Amino acid sequence: MLLKDKVLLVTGGSKGIGRGIAVAAARHGAKIGINFAGDEASAQSAVEEIKAAGGQAFALRGDVSKPESATAFVAAAVEAYGRLDxxxxxxxxxxxxxxxxxxxxxxxxxxxVNLNGAYYMCQAAANQMVKQGKGANGFAGSIVAVSSISALVGGEYQTHYTPTKAGVLSLMQSTAIALGKHGIRCNAVLPGTILTDINKDDLADLKKREYMEARIPLGRLGQPEDLAGPVIFLASDELAGYVTGASLLVDGGMFVNLQ
Incomplete structure (x- = not known):
């Protein structure tokens, strides 16, 4: 129960990595709010899964590229749970x-979506955390951004995507400096190839999938749940209280496999 009674919000929380994080965080005692773009059925099923696990959750539709979606999401958490952690x-x-x-x-x-949305959302979350002030342990909150291995390496068909993920990584480094004095820790996780809706068509090519698997020392592609543990670690003041401005690769070893 590393996040017992903490309020945790996650954008893109109805599917894939976001959903995996939300469900796992609820099992660790967090109260959850998920943002989703359009798939109402998936959002509601995520909420039901969290509640079935004994947690509390709400879902709010919003386009993260719009600043008003960020303030609305944070406001909904405060209305539902009284705070944001x-x-x-x-x-x-x-x-x-x-x-x-x-x-x-x-x-x-x-x-x-990827960069501007991250900026607006993290800014709105940080403002709420600063408003709440530091707790007895000296912390006011934790922000974790899902960047990507693509922040560090290129992709032929991702020339528009890789710069945004590098930007998200840089955003966490800069906000770690800007928000440290307020007791807010900011860190990034960098997933490798994770099986989600974002790449299911690309990995439908069996040859490409086998090639990607062969490049991973652990011998398999990632699952959304593989990100949950690292995010919960970074979110936990108890375990990661002196960790800020850090980036954690979660890629099965793909990045270091150059041979």
């Missing part, structure tokens, strides 16, 4: 496309 920025998109004919609309939308 942990914020997980997870929402992201990656419509695979070649570089030379990349549509302007695709570039703009990817930046708006």
């Amino acid at each position: 942990v914020f997980v920025n997870n929402a992201g998109i990656c419509p695979f496309h070649g570089f030379l004919d990349m549509p302007v609309e695709t570039v703009d939308r990817t930046i708006a």
